Amino acid sequence: MKDACYHKVKAQYDVFPSARASQAIAKCRKGSGSVRKTEKGTELKRWQSEKWVDQKTGKACGAGGKNEYCRPTKRVSDKTPKTASEMSSAEKRRKISEKERVGMGARVKPLSRKK
Known part of the structure; x- marks a missing residue:
C-alpha cells in the first residue's frame, strides 16, 4: 500500500526502507487517521520503547x-x-x-x- 505518507517519508529519508522510516510512515498515518493495527506494528512499537x-x-x-x-x-x-x-x-x-x-x-x- 503506497499512500501519500509512504511517498512523503521516502523523499525525506536517505536509507529506505529502514526502521526509522517505518516509524515516520506510521506517525504520518496516525496523524491522518489511517492507522493499521497489525502484528508488525505492535512489534515496531515494542522496539521503539x-x-x-x-x-x-x-x-x-x-x-x-x-x-x-x-x-x-x-x-x-x-x-x-x-x-x-x-x-x-x-x-x-x-x-x-x-x-x-x-x-x-x-x-x-x-x-x-x-x-
Whole structure:
C-alpha cells in the first residue's frame, strides 16, 4: 500500500526502507487517521520503547556509527531480546568484536536468554 505518507517519508529519508522510516510512515498515518493495527506494528512499537543503544559508544542506535552493536536498555515484554544489563562484560566484548568482524550489513549470532 503506497499512500501519500509512504511517498512523503521516502523523499525525506536517505536509507529506505529502514526502521526509522517505518516509524515516520506510521506517525504520518496516525496523524491522518489511517492507522493499521497489525502484528508488525505492535512489534515496531515494542522496539521503539525498548530504547536501543550502541554498546561501544553509548549513543542511540542508528546515530550513524560504524559497525554498531546495539542492545535494548529496558525490557518491555517477553519478546524483548537480552538487554545490555543482562549481559556480562565478557559477553559484550565478544559480541562487539564479532560485530566488527562481520560488519554493518550482517548480524551477529543471537544470544540465548535464560528464562
